[in-house]
Amino acid sequence: MRTQVAIVGAGPAGLVLSHLLHLRGIDSVVLELRSRDYVEQRVRAGVLEQGTVELLQATGVGERLGRQGMVHHGIELRFGGRRHRIPLTELTGRSITIYGQQEIVKDLIRARLEAGGTVLFEVEGVRLQGLASDRPVVSYRHGGQDVELACDLVAGCDGYHGVCRDAIPAGTLTVYERLYPFAWLGVLAAVAPSAEEIVYTSHQRGFALHSMRSPELTRLYLQVDPDEPIERWPDERIWEELQTRLATEDGWTLGEGPILEKGVSAMRSFVVEPMQFGRLFLAGDAAHIVPATGAKGMNLAIADVQVLAEALATWYRTGEDGLLGGYSAACLRRVWRVQDFSAWMTGMLHRYPDDDGFQRRLRRARLEYVAGSEAAARSLAENYVGLERV
Numbered sequence: 110m111r112t113q114v115a116i117v118g119a120g121p122a123g124l125v126l127s128h129l130l131h132l133r134g135i136d137s138v139v140l141e142l143r144s145r146d147y148v149e150q151r152v153r154a155g156v157l158e159q160g161t162v163e164l165l166q167a168t169g170v171g172e173r174l175g176r177q178g179m180v181h182h183g184i185e186l187r188f189g190g191r192r193h194r195i196p197l198t199e200l201t202g203r204s205i206t207i208y209g210q211q212e213i214v215k216d217l218i219r220a221r222l223e224a225g226g227t228v229l230f231e232v233e234g235v236r237l238q239g240l241a242s243d244r245p246v247v248s249y250r251h252g253g254q255d256v257e258l259a260c261d262l263v264a265g266c267d268g269y270h271g272v273c274r275d276a277i278p279a280g281t282l283t284v285y286e287r288l289y290p291f292a293w294l295g296v297l298a299a300v301a302p303s304a305e306e307i308v309y310t311s312h313q314r315g316f317a318l319h320s321m322r323s324p325e326l327t328r329l330y331l332q333v334d335p336d337e338p339i340e341r342w343p344d345e346r347i348w349e350e351l352q353t354r355l356a357t358e359d360g361w362t363l364g365e366g367p368i369l370e371k372g373v374s375a376m377r378s379f380v381v382e383p384m385q386f387g388r389l390f391l392a393g394d395a396a397h398i399v400p401a402t403g404a405k406g407m408n409l410a411i412a413d414v415q416v417l418a419e420a421l422a423t424w425y426r427t428g429e430d431g432l433l434g435g436y437s438a439a440c441l442r443r444v445w446r447v448q449d450f451s452a453w454m455t456g457m458l459h460r461y462p463d464d465d466g467f468q469r470r471l472r473r474a475r476l477e478y479v480a481g482s483e484a485a486a487r488s489l490a491e492n493y494v495g496l497e498r499v
């Protein structure tokens with residue numbers, strides 16, 4: 110088998126890349142480890158920057174997003190039992206949209222298949238060879254057959270636990286990593302959201318987040334210990350803890366409902382440099398992870414492949430490899446800005462095991478500054494709605 114670009118992973122990065130390349134007349138094959146059903150049901154991100162929405166709409170995959178996405182013009186910071194609104198649109202002229210990551214994945218898979226694209230699910234044993242040559246080969250097993258896929262380039266869009274990053278020879282990459290001493294317990298509940306906007310809460314018992322997916326579905330998160338067994342969190346305990354952390358002086362109430370889904374995610378900052386080796390280009394979570402407090406991971410993954418699609422289009426059209434050679438540097442500038450913002454939001458809102466009175470007071474001072482100063486709020490807002498795209 111042969112294609113122009115072999116794409117490993119059918120998450121937001123791999124699927125958007127395949128879609129953008131198709132629009133530029135470039136052929137690709139997407140190889141996904143999991144089943145179609147699995148990737149379409151996996152509950153993860155929900156906040157889209159305006160730049161992400163604009164890209165999906167401009168490229169013909171934003172119809173359902175336009176109908177079902179919830180456009181928000183502000184977020185709330187809650188601490189000391191009080192609420193403080195950050196008016197994103199007033200401060201930046203831009204907005205965010207809430208629309209589940211798995212909905213984007215569904216829309217993209219449908220668009221690719223309807224356009225005659227190849228997205229293969231339940232692909233096993235992906236191995237990359239010849240990355241340092243101009244004839245790389247991806248081998249894998251699919252439908253009981255061993256396959257060799259010859260290509261011009263490989264896009265490693267297979268997430269943090271994928272195999273592409275590990276195909277780069279040892280010693281080539283520099284790894285930057287921070288693990289946080291807490292995790293997030295996330296739940297999806299069948300109950301109407303209790304607030305109109307996303308609520309980020311700093312409480313002495315730890316961080317809590319109130320978000321949503323639709324007028325009938327609330328998405329909530331609690332800071333918990335790292336590697337916390339989910340069994341220790343029966344539904345009643347989750348609601349009790351959410352009620353405590355989200356409580357306000359003005360008697361705001363949190364509606365409860367059946368919990369449909371729950372899971373614990375580690376909080377990590379991670380970057381590899383460069384995001385390229387020979388004919389392999391890493392994109393999205395395969396190259397970098399941010400703690401979810403800034404709501405940036407998926408947006409960053411999509412921003413990477415926008416740069417990559419542009420660079421590949423130029424390379425195929427003109428043979429010029431300047432943009433492709435600059436891919437990693439171009440992406441890393443945004444990646445590090447977002448790393449800083451995500452780490453800053455995380456530090457401001459979470460409780461740390463080694464906290465002392467000094468640390469707690471610094472955090473409170475930071476929260477009060479953002480809530481009280483327009484300059485500080487604008488800085489948060491411009492990062493939150495997203496930096497300009499290519």
Ligand code: FAD
Nearest residue numbers: 118120121122142154155267268393394404405406407408
């Ligand atoms: P992934 O979505 O991980 O996709 C990689 C794909 O590759 C997967 O489908 C995987 O099955 C496949 N794969 C893995 N290994 C192989 C292999 N060997 N062979 C073939 N295929 C393979 N981001 C935001 O922007 N906003 C948010 O609000 C937000 N909230 C989040 C909340 C939580 C609880 C979590 C966990 C994440 C959140 N994120 C958020 C981050 C976001 O979900 C990720 O950054 C995003 O999924 C990255 O997309 P990706 O395509 O790079 O990787």
Ligand code: PHB
Nearest residue numbers: 154155320401402403404
């Ligand atoms: C979500 O809705 O899942 C969500 C919202 C804000 C975040 C992270 C996740 O910072």
